[in-house]
Amino acid sequence: MHTEILVRAIPEARVKAVASPHLDRSWTRCLGIPVAATDSATVLGDPEIEAVVIATPSDRHCELIERAAAAGKHVFCEKPLAFEAGPIEAAHRAVLEAGVVLQVGFNRRSDPSLVDLVGAVRAGLVGDVQTIRITNRDPKAPPIDFVKRSGGLFFDFVIHDLDTARFLSGSEIVEVYAAGGVLIDDAIGEAGDIDTAVVSLRLANGALTIIDASRQAVYGYDQRFEVLGSAGSVAVDNLRPSARVVSTSGGVVGCTPYGGFVDRYRDAFIAELRAFVAAVAGDGAVVAGADDALAAVRAAAAARSSLAERRPVRVEAPTVTGAKGTSS
Numbered sequence: 001m002h003t004e005i006l007v008r009a010i011p012e013a014r015v016k017a018v019a020s021p022h023l024d025r026s027w028t029r030c031l032g033i034p035v036a037a038t039d040s041a042t043v044l045g046d047p048e049i050e051a052v053v054i055a056t057p058s059d060r061h062c063e064l065i066e067r068a069a070a071a072g073k074h075v076f077c078e079k080p081l082a083f084e085a086g087p088i089e090a091a092h093r094a095v096l097e098a099g100v101v102l103q104v105g106f107n108r109r110s111d112p113s114l115v116d117l118v119g120a121v122r123a124g125l126v127g128d129v130q131t132i133r134i135t136n137r138d139p140k141a142p143p144i145d146f147v148k149r150s151g152g153l154f155f156d157f158v159i160h161d162l163d164t165a166r167f168l169s170g171s172e173i174v175e176v177y178a179a180g181g182v183l184i185d186d187a188i189g190e191a192g193d194i195d196t197a198v199v200s201l202r203l204a205n206g207a208l209t210i211i212d213a214s215r216q217a218v219y220g221y222d223q224r225f226e227v228l229g230s231a232g233s234v235a236v237d238n239l240r241p242s243a244r245v246v247s248t249s250g251g252v253v254g255c256t257p258y259g260g261f262v263d264r265y266r267d268a269f270i271a272e273l274r275a276f277v278a279a280v281a282g283d284g285a286v287v288a289g290a291d292d293a294l295a296a297v298r299a300a301a302a303a304r305s306s307l308a309e310r311r312p313v314r315v316e317a318p319t320v321t322g323a324k325g326t327s328s
Helices: 002-009 025-030 040-044 058-070 085-098 112-122 144-149 158-169 186-190 266-280 290-309
Strands: 017-019 035-037 051-054 074-077 102-104 129-137 173-181 196-203 208-214 222-229 232-236 245-248 251-254
Touching: 002 051, 002 266, 017 040, 025 035, 035 040, 040 058, 051 058, 051 266, 058 074, 058 085, 074 266, 085 102, 085 290, 102 266, 102 290, 112 158, 112 222, 112 232, 112 266, 129 158, 144 186, 158 173, 158 196, 158 208, 158 222, 158 290, 173 290, 196 290
Parallel strands: 017 035, 051 074, 074 102, 129 208
Antiparallel strands: 129 222, 173 196, 196 208, 222 232, 245 251
């Protein structure tokens, strides 16, 4: 997806190479990509390549960030950067020492509807933020093989919501209380994970957040956001491919929701990569950096502890330092 966006939607970038152990060479030929490899060393060792996009399994992210930084490459990396703070801090140090840009793939920060919502909050239209509600429901549970290597619901799935709470509020998460269970697929529980969760957050500014997360909503992809404040509320309802509504004597029927994140957030994926390319060119700032990645992972770790211990858990204070929006 990222490759096709870079080739087809961002003319400022030229894709020189793609590396994957499962590479489809006919696909790279169709996109006009000159170099196709099965080993990342081919990409990292090419002096003509200025920037890389890392979309591997999460447990390889920080290793590849450090290797890319050592090779002088700017980095866009999918979330989460890791499942604990240490590797993120090491990767961040490597990026700072190399003087390269690092952007993290929290795509919601580039979604037009959420950018508008945040703009309304920042403009003071809702007054002082009191509560935030976030609904995140996938249309279909992922394969069990993915569940086993995903890091778990909080690190793979809810991590988007944790970052969104920080993005919407402009405040840090200081306490997490998580409840969850296996209500969709017993195999997910057998793999050591949960598929349904409700997560409560307390923010540094005093505001409260409720996250409703589910691995399966049979009616389609469900993404909803609301910020309530002292002067009112602002919300983004679940977007659909069409606003059409048919009303007859038999009932009122609207379009079903998007079938998944690729379609729902396509504009966001394009915008975040456009921002990354601009940052590499020195024409802008990254949308999310290592500080955002670390804050989200610390909150996810607190949620995991809260679920296990059945109590609220304080979020460890961040330690990453650096210029936010440059190489952070």
